[in-house]
Amino acid sequence: MSKPIIRPIEKADNEQVATVVRKVLIELGVPKVGTAYADAALDMMYETYDRPKARYFVVEDQGKLIGCAGVAQLDNYDRNVCELQKMYFLEEARGKGIGAQMMQTCLDAARDFGYDQCYIETMPYMEAAQKLYTRTGFRYIDGPMGDTGHFSCPVHMLIDL
Incomplete structure (x- = not known):
């Protein structure tokens, strides 16, 4: 692996992004319903963002x-809160600090946009991801915020920006 670069999505990336997300979700045994797997936006991420x-x-x-x-306004929520969305890495990218770099890139963008907080939903068994989130400053909260449609993701976390 050379030195990977983090860059904004381009329209030509749509197919590869959908492939990466679905591959990781299948690998991790995530339900296809009530998670990012079923999101209509997954096949058109450039347009969605x-x-x-x-x-x-x-x-x-x-x-x-x-x-x-990525980051975007938290769906169905009227306060100035964004959501860290669809953060997934192929196995070859894990354990190399790329996740921490991506997290910083996303949170910097959220701060630049003027959001007050950033929210995330995940699965209980995604322990490595949760360690990254807590190291970054996310804390566990008691329940969901907004309505993302990801009813199969029971772990909710939040960070003040």
Whole structure:
């Protein structure tokens, strides 16, 4: 692996992003219903994030996408809170500090957009991800915020920006 780069998504990345996310979700045994797997936006991530106060990033290594994540306004929530969305990395990208770099990139974008807090939902068995989130400053909260449609994700976390 060379030195991967984190960059904003381009329209040409849509297919690779959908492939990365679905591959990771299947690998981790995540339900296909009530998670990002079933999101209609998954096949058109560039278009989904091409709006104010939203940004999606990809990790590219030698022309191949090996990870992705983004931030956008938390759905169905009227306060100034964004959500860290669809953060997934192929196995070859894990354990190399890329997740921490991506997290910083996303939170920097959220701060630049002026959000007050960032929210995330995840699965209980995604322990490595939760360790990254807590190291970054996320804390566990008692229940969901907004309505993301991800009813199969019972772990909720929040960070003040």
